[in-house]
Amino acid sequence: NAGVMQNPRHLVRRRGQEARLRCSPMKGHSHVYWYRQLPEEGLKFMVYLQKENIIDESGMPKERFSAEFPKEGPSILRIQQVVRGDSAAYFCASSPRTGGGTDTQYFGPGTRLTVL
Amino acid sequence: AQSVTQLDSQVPVFEEAPVELRCNYSSSVSVYLFWYVQYPNQGLQLLLKYLSGSTLVESINGFEAEFNKSQTSFHLRKPSVHISDTAEYFCAVTEEGGYNKLIFGAGTRLAVHP
Numbered sequence: 618n619a620g621v622m623q624n625p626r627h628l629v630r631r632r633g634q635e636a637r638l639r640c641s642p643m644k645g646h647s648h649v650y651w652y653r654q655l656p657e658e659g660l661k662f663m664v665y666l667q668k669e670n671i672i673d674e675s676g677m678p679k680e681r682f683s684a685e686f687p688k689e690g691p692s693i694l695r696i697q698q699v700v701r702g703d704s705a706a707y708f709c710a711s712s713p714r715t716g717g718g719t720d721t722q723y724f725g726p727g728t729r730l731t732v733l
Numbered sequence: 734a735q736s737v738t739q740l741d742s743q744v745p746v747f748e749e750a751p752v753e754l755r756c757n758y759s760s761s762v763s764v765y766l767f768w769y770v771q772y773p774n775q776g777l778q779l780l781l782k783y784l785s786g787s788t789l790v791e792s793i794n795g796f797e798a799e800f801n802k803s804q805t806s807f808h809l810r811k812p813s814v815h816i817s818d819t820a821e822y823f824c825a826v827t828e829e830g831g832y833n834k835l836i837f838g839a840g841t842r843l844a845v846h847p
Contacts, residue, residue: 621776648833659739659823659837660777673832708776710835718765718827719784722835724776 619644621711621725622691629731636696636703638728642711649692650722651684654706666692699732706730735760735826739838747846748816754809754841756798756824763829766807768798771821771840780822783807794818819845 622641630636642649647668652660665673666686677684681699686692696703706729710722740755758764765784769777781792788800798809807824824838 650834652835652837659737659839660835662834662836665832665834673834676834710777712833718829718831718833720833721779721782722833724769724778726774726776 621709621723623707623709623725623728625728626726627729627731629733630699631733632700633698636699636730636732638694638696638707638709638730640692640694640709640711640725642692642709643723646711646713646723648712648714648720649686650710650712651692651694652708652710654708654727656705660708663694696730699730701732704730704732735762735764735828735836737824737826737836737838739822739824739841741841742839743842743844745844745846746814749813751812752810752814752818752843754822754824754843756807756809756838758805758807758824758826760805760826760828764826765829766798766800767825767827767835768792768796768807768809769823769825769837771823773820777823780809814843814845816845816847819843 649666651663654660662676664684681697683695706727708727709725712720736759738757767782768780771777781790783800791797821840825835
């Protein structure tokens with residue numbers, strides 16, 4: 618059973634470009650979470666999605682960031698008009714169900730975004 | 734709202750010595766507690782978690798953590814560390830009955846020296 622897949626592993630963008638990060642959850646998992654890890658900091662929750670639904674986006678910046686998890690295909694985190702402060706590692710995690718807070722989340726290897 | 738504090742950003746230790754990584758949390762509701770480990774350039778892996786029952790939980794590689802409700806702590810310990818334990822360790826909580834959103838501490842970098 619393949620783990621959580623993220624691509625690309627490294628992404629370099631110039632200021633003002635768009636960044637598109639992809640996440641394929643583990644087989645059988647229908648819950649996806651995105652986290653951001655800034656240098657020398659812990660992970661911060663961004664958004665929680667189920668298939669075709671955004672359940673909790675309380676950690677998403679109000680502008681330029683969006684996420685989706687379509688019926689078919691991977692989850693996408695999209696950052697428009699990137700700025701240097703967006704440089705970070707972006708991790709995706711998946712779980713089989715919500716579980717009221719008890720479920721283990723399985724993390725992908727992350728996408729390291731560098732904005733020049 | 735919940736918050737997690739990891740009191741030590743870095744912990745250097747010699748091989749085969751014991752280690753304790755400290756974690757305290759703050760929450761107005763009941764929480765579940767987790768320790769994750771991150772090896773260089775990799776994603777996070779679950780080390781252990783406390784949901785209910787015995788307050789002492791153990792992992793398969795010799796780590797253990799004890800939930801102390803009165804002190805709102807969940808410290809991670811290992812009696813004898815190996816070089817391969819060098820990694821970043823994150824303490825995290827989720828809200829009981831919530832959406833499984835993990836709230837992380839800032840992490841503790843464990844460096845094991847020969």
